[in-house]
Amino acid sequence: MAKITRITTQKKKKDRFNIFLDFGQGESYGFSVSEDILVQEALHKGMELDDASIKALMEKDDIQKSYTLTIHYLSYRMRSEKEIRDYLNKKETDPEQIEVIIDRLYKEKLLDDQEFANALVRSRVHTSSKGPMMVKKDLMEKGVSAAKAEEALTHYPFEAQYEKAMKFAEKKLRSDGKKSFRQQVQNLQQTLIQKGFTNDVVQEVIANLPQSETEDAEWEAVVYQGEKILRKYERKAEGFELKQKVKGALYRKGFQMDEIQRFIEEYIENE
Structure with a gap:
């Protein structure tokens, strides 16, 4: 003693x-x-x-120190159970003590993967351009189960997905204005899918793109790309051969034949 x-x-x-x-x-x-x-x-x-009491007190204090560190870690934002476990493992906390801390956090309502998932989805909706599939990927990487992730995605309704995807699409179309509309659409579809938007949302966005604004922009893009192509080939070819090379190059860039023919008539025909 x-x-x-x-x-x-x-x-x-x-x-x-x-x-x-x-x-x-x-x-x-x-x-x-x-x-x-x-x-x-x-x-x-x-x-x-006695020795057993001293050992128990020291173990209890170790748990309290780890618990206090965890509370500080939680003070910045909500965390998933996996994040807490990873944090405690990084701190070299005893595995048995981790279980005690996790259990205590659940009992004190400081840990809840469903609430964490809901909060993360709401945050992503307001602060990022990610679609629901990318948000779900983020959740699962943080250890949230597929079922809880799906439940959380109810906070990311179709209307919000469409609004976000359309906003991104309009911005991208402005930045890709020197490409053909067809090429822009292809790039946009691919990018939206990569950002995690579903095919239903992507198709709805494509169907509602502002067509009236694209006609003048399309001609400007034809001229921009056509002049670049013309400078590339005009020293190597002329006449019919030059027209065919320009026509083929513009077609591969996604421009329509009537626009291509207009460019050839206005920029090559009289040369």
């Missing part, structure tokens, strides 16, 4: 206390505990502790 001879406050951590013990050979430092454990266990001078 050991007897507590002194309890002192640590100099740099006022919420932690050093416990000094006497095993019958004089006083020596025993261990330290948090204020919570000091109060919970009613530790006081003169109290006797």
